[in-house]
Structures are given as structure tokens and as C-alpha cells.
Amino acid sequence: MHIEVIPVEGLPLIHQGDDLAEMICKLVAFEDGDVLCLASSVYSKAHGHTRLLDEIVPSANAERIAQKTHEDPRFVQAVLDDTTDVILEDPFILSETVTGHVGVRAGLDHSNVEDGMVVRLPPDPMTAAAGLRDALRVVCGKEIRVIITDTCGRSFRRGQAGVAIGWSGMTAIRDFRGDHDLFGHTLEITEEAVVDEVAGFSNFVMGESNNGIPAVVFRNCPQWNGHDDLHFRRDEDIIRQALGKN
Amino acid sequence: MHIEVIPVEGLPLIHQGDDLAEMICKLVAFEDGDVLCLASSVYSKAHGHTRLLDEIVPSANAERIAQKTHEDPRFVQAVLDDTTDVILEDPFILSETVTGHVGVRAGLDHSNVEDGMVVRLPPDPMTAAAGLRDALRVVCGKEIRVIITDTCGRSFRRGQAGVAIGWSGMTAIRDFRGDHDLFGHTLEITEEAVVDEVAGFSNFVMGESNNGIPAVVFRNCPQWNGHDDLHFRRDEDIIRQALGKN
Numbered sequence: 001m002h003i004e005v006i007p008v009e010g011l012p013l014i015h016q017g018d019d020l021a022e023m024i025c026k027l028v029a030f031e032d033g034d035v036l037c038l039a040s041s042v043y044s045k046a047h048g049h050t051r052l053l054d055e056i057v058p059s060a061n062a063e064r065i066a067q068k069t070h071e072d073p074r075f076v077q078a079v080l081d082d083t084t085d086v087i088l089e090d091p092f093i094l095s096e097t098v099t100g101h102v103g104v105r106a107g108l109d110h111s112n113v114e115d116g117m118v119v120r121l122p123p124d125p126m127t128a129a130a131g132l133r134d135a136l137r138v139v140c141g142k143e144i145r146v147i148i149t150d151t152c153g154r155s156f157r158r159g160q161a162g163v164a165i166g167w168s169g170m171t172a173i174r175d176f177r178g179d180h181d182l183f184g185h186t187l188e189i190t191e192e193a194v195v196d197e198v199a200g201f202s203n204f205v206m207g208e209s210n211n212g213i214p215a216v217v218f219r220n221c222p223q224w225n226g227h228d229d230l231h232f233r234r235d236e237d238i239i240r241q242a243l244g245k246n
Numbered sequence: 247m248h249i250e251v252i253p254v255e256g257l258p259l260i261h262q263g264d265d266l267a268e269m270i271c272k273l274v275a276f277e278d279g280d281v282l283c284l285a286s287s288v289y290s291k292a293h294g295h296t297r298l299l300d301e302i303v304p305s306a307n308a309e310r311i312a313q314k315t316h317e318d319p320r321f322v323q324a325v326l327d328d329t330t331d332v333i334l335e336d337p338f339i340l341s342e343t344v345t346g347h348v349g350v351r352a353g354l355d356h357s358n359v360e361d362g363m364v365v366r367l368p369p370d371p372m373t374a375a376a377g378l379r380d381a382l383r384v385v386c387g388k389e390i391r392v393i394i395t396d397t398c399g400r401s402f403r404r405g406q407a408g409v410a411i412g413w414s415g416m417t418a419i420r421d422f423r424g425d426h427d428l429f430g431h432t433l434e435i436t437e438e439a440v441v442d443e444v445a446g447f448s449n450f451v452m453g454e455s456n457n458g459i460p461a462v463v464f465r466n467c468p469q470w471n472g473h474d475d476l477h478f479r480r481d482e483d484i485i486r487q488a489l490g491k492n
């Protein structure tokens with residue numbers, strides 16, 4: 001069965017208070033089982049997960065780090081406020097957020113928002129995704145699966161790619177444990193981060209900059225089974241442990 | 247414009263000497279501009295980039311590492327033979343290959359191949375992708391873009407995801423440098439690893455195990471501009487430098 005990938009065109013600039021479910025349903029004839037990927041930046045703007053730099057007083061620690069990263073200390077303070085563990089301080093802040101997500105500058109963003117404002121990641125992205133799913137069900141009567149995405153850097157490979165920040169109606173990981181390959185061997189690779197693979201392709205369709213496409217629909221996308229343990233715990237992450245020693 | 251994602255169903259078990267372009271063109275009515283993603287394992291099987299464990303004599307170094315990873319020393323030797331730099335030895339070998347790709351066990355695979363055989367990554371994946379593209383043009387007369395993929399682990403996030411190993415007819419990175427956001431600001435995120443985002447979604451459609459879908463076609467997939475510097479150089483990779491200190 002062919003999968004269809006449909007960019008949601010025609011959304012305006014999003015502001016706090018906008019009803020995303022209402023706006024998106026006007027532009028998409030949803031079908032049951034569709035997957036909707038939504039840029040976290042747009043979710044956060046609609047829900048007021050933004051901060052004004054003018055209202056932030058940087059700590060001494062933020063001032064110290066800002067010297068190294070050449071950033072506004074108030075912005076660094078906003079990053080620290082959303083950080084549960086600083087993994088690297090420079091050349092860029094790499095930090096863990098409350099959900100276990102590891103991202104540059106805790107996922108805080110200057111782009112596609114008014115001057116002097118920063119966009120945070122949704123502080124509770126799983127509840128955010130579930131809430132959007134419920135709202136879509138109310139507005140259009142369809143059972144939609146939802147992924148909230150962000151554009152994120154990686155190790156070893158240049159260039160950012162989209163990843164899943166929150167999701168609802170699916171598991172993050174497709175679990176192949178117990179499956180066999182074409183020759184009957186037990187599989188070595190058993191956990192596929194499907195939610196990131198879908199988020200990644202949606203991020204390609206969204207684009208960065210002024211493309212104006214913060215939402216993408218996947219139709220006829222297969223279902224899968226698995227679990228939601230998408231983030232390594234600190235103590236099981238080999239790379240993180242090695243970094244921690246420095 | 248909707249993008250269509252089409253799994254290529256009906257390919258048999260692939261063996262050395264099989265003509266992949268011929269076989270795939272029998273199953274797909276290609277259109278100019280289609281993107282074909284092909285699993286590297288299948289490319290390598292068709293082109294004989296496999297090794298028999300029985301023909302490998304492990305070095306003392308391979309024996310030493312195999313003690314730590316609890317693997318067959320001959321398999322470890324095969325990994326070392328495809329490795330230009332060992333980044334981690336255990337709990338799993340993480341190594342750089344000749345192309346700059348960083349992967350667990352240098353991308354060597356036991357799965358979906360006869361017992362006692364290992365599948366290597368294509369040793370020259372850019373030429374491999376270009377050769378497949380040329381062959382497809384000869385067989386079906388269409389201009390196809392090609393990505394050769396592998397399933398690969400990541401830092402910080404659990405679960406494997408598909409990445410691009412070789413590509414032809416596109417650049418790896420979409421370059422947004424000089425672009426502006428919806429408010430006219432210069433973009434901070436300027437390089438998107440588009441080829442990995444497409445490879446990742448194809449990997450989801452392929453699945454692991456015995457799904458039997460090593461090829462996926464993307465139709466109406468936009469074009470982009472950029473460059474092919476997908477892999478960080480050793481000296482510009484912050485994470486790698488931190489790891490190297492241990």
C-alpha cells in the first residue's frame with residue numbers, strides 16, 4: 001500500500017491562543033489512522049511556551065557560559081531554566097531536558113518568532129501530543145496519531161534532522177525482539193526508533209526558514225508495536241558516560 | 247503536492263551476480279525524478295561485498311577485542327578490516343569507515359544472510375549509488391535519484407534508524423545558508439541532513455527482520471540544493487573529540 005505524505009499548506013503565523021486543531025482541520029480532510037507531525041515551535045507559540053528576553057535576569061552561571069558561547073546571557077539563562085543536566089557548555093550548550101531529550105540549547109529557538117522572544121520546547125510534550133490528538137478527534141471526529149517534532153543535531157554526522165519530541169497514538173520504538181530474519185536467525189537489531197524516522201521525513205517536508213509548512217500528514221502509514229523508552233537513561237548511555245568523564 | 251512512498255514488493259532473496267536494476271524495474275513503473283532507497287545489505291549481497299568467517303584469520307588484536315565484546319574473533323577481524331579508526335572497543339566496536347561514516351561494527355551485518363557469512367557495507371557507496379542510477383537509466387530510461395541505506399544506532403536516543411550510506415542525483419545536505427525565517431532573521435539552523443531524513447523513513451517502510459522489502463520509492467519528492475559533506479571530520483566533531491580523550 002502506498003503511503004501518502006501531505007504537507008499542510010495555508011497556515012498563518014501562529015500566535016498564543018490559536019486553536020491549532022481547528023485551523024489544521026480546516027485545511028486537511030483527515031482520515032482515521034492518519035499521522036500528523038507538527039513542528040514543536042508552532043505548538044509552543046500557540047500555547048505560550050515562549051519567553052521574552054527582557055523579562056529574564058541572567059544568573060552568574062549564565063553570564064559565565066555566555067562568555068564562552070558568545071550568546072546573550074538572558075538566552076543562556078532561558079536554556080539553563082529548561083535544562084536538567086548540562087552535557088557540554090561550549091562551543092554550544094548541549095543539555096538534557098526534563099523528558100530525557102538531549103538537545104543543543106535544550107531545544108530553545110530564536111527562529112520564526114518575534115525579535116526578543118524565544119520559543120521553548122513544549123514542557124510536557126507527551127501530554128501536548130495527547131491533547132492535540134483529543135482536540136483533533138473533537139473537531140473532525142477522526143482518530144489521528146500525533147508526533148510533535150523538532151529539528152535537532154546529531155553526533156558524527158553533519159546537518160540537523162527532525163526527531164520526535166512528543167507522540168500519541170503510537171509507540172516511539174518498534175520492537176522486533178523475538179522476530180527472525182529471512183534465514184530464521186534471531187535479529188540483532190531489535191528496536192527501531194520509528195517515531196524519529198517519521199519525524200525526520202516530516203521535517204524534510206516542512207523545511208526550515210520561511211517555508212510556512214509546520215504540519216505534515218502521513219496517510220496509510222502502517223501501525224507498529226513496541227514501547228516508549230526513546231531516551232537512554234544517563235547510566236546506560238555509553239557516549240554520554242564517556243563525555244561525562246571530561 | 248503529495249509525496250507517494252511506495253514499498254517495492256516481490257523481490258526474491260538476493261545473491262551475488264543478481265542484476266538489481268533489472269529486478270527492481272520489473273516491479274516498479276518508475277517516473278523521472280523518483281528517489282529509490284535501497285538497503286545496503288541487499289546491494290552488498292548482489293555485488294559480493296560479503297565474507298565467509300571460515301576464510302578469516304583473526305589477529306591478536308581481534309582476539310583481544312573479541313574477549314571484551316563476546317563476539318567471534320573472525321567477525322571482529324572483519325570489522326577491523328573495514329575500520330579506519332576505532333572510536334570505542336566495548337561494549338561494542340564503534341568505528342569509522344573509509345568514507346567517514348561512523349557505525350557500530352563498521353556496519354557489518356550477520357542478518358539476512360547465510361550462516362557463516364557477513365555482509366559488509368559497500369566499500370565505495372557513492373560509486374555504488376551512481377552505478378545503480380546509471381543501470382536504472384539504461385534499463386527503464388528514467389532519471390532516478392538513488393540512496394543506499396543502512397540501519398544505524400545514534401547517541402542519546404535508543405533505537406536504530408535508517409541513514410544514508412551512499413547517494414547519487416542529489417546532495418546529502420540541504421543548505422539553507424543565506425535564507426531567512428518568517429520574520430526576516432538570518433537562520434541559525436542552516437544545514438539539514440535531508441538524505442538521512444529520506445533514508446530514515448525508507449528504513450521504517452523496509453522494516454527489519456523478514457519483511458522482504460529492501461527497496462522503497464519516493465515519488466514527487468522535492469529537489470534541494472546543498473553539498474555532500476555529511477560526515478564531520480575528526481577534528482571538527484565535538485563529541486568524537488571528547489570520546490577520544492578517554
Ligand SMILES: Nc1nc2c(ncn2[C@@H]2O[C@H](COP(=O)(O)OP(=O)(O)O)[C@@H](O)[C@H]2O)c(=O)[nH]1
Pocket residue numbers: 010011012013014015039040041042045109111112149150151206207208209210211212213214215428
Ligand atoms: N504557517 C506557519 N509556519 C510556521 C510558523 N512557524 C514556523 N513555521 C514553519 O514550520 C516549519 C518548521 O519551523 P521551525 O522553526 O524549523 O520549527 P522547529 O523545527 O519545530 O524548530 C518551517 O516550514 C517554518 O517556516 C508559523 O507560525 N506559521
Ligand SMILES: Nc1nc2c(ncn2[C@@H]2O[C@H](COP(=O)(O)OP(=O)(O)O)[C@@H](O)[C@H]2O)c(=O)[nH]1
Pocket residue numbers: 182256257258259260261285286287288291355357358395396397452453454455456457458459460461
Ligand atoms: N526480498 C529481499 N529482501 C531482503 C533481502 N535481504 C534483506 N531484505 C529485506 O530488506 C529490508 C532491510 O534489510 P536489512 O537486513 O535490515 O538491511 P540493512 O538495513 O541494509 O542492514 C528488510 O525488509 C529485509 O527483510 C533479500 O535478499 N531479499
Ligand SMILES: [Mn+2]
Pocket residue numbers: 041107108109150151
Ligand atoms: Mn526548533
Ligand SMILES: [Mn+2]
Pocket residue numbers: 150151207208
Ligand atoms: Mn525546524
Ligand SMILES: [Mn+2]
Pocket residue numbers: 287353354355396397
Ligand atoms: Mn545493516
Ligand SMILES: [Mn+2]
Pocket residue numbers: 396397453454
Ligand atoms: Mn535494516
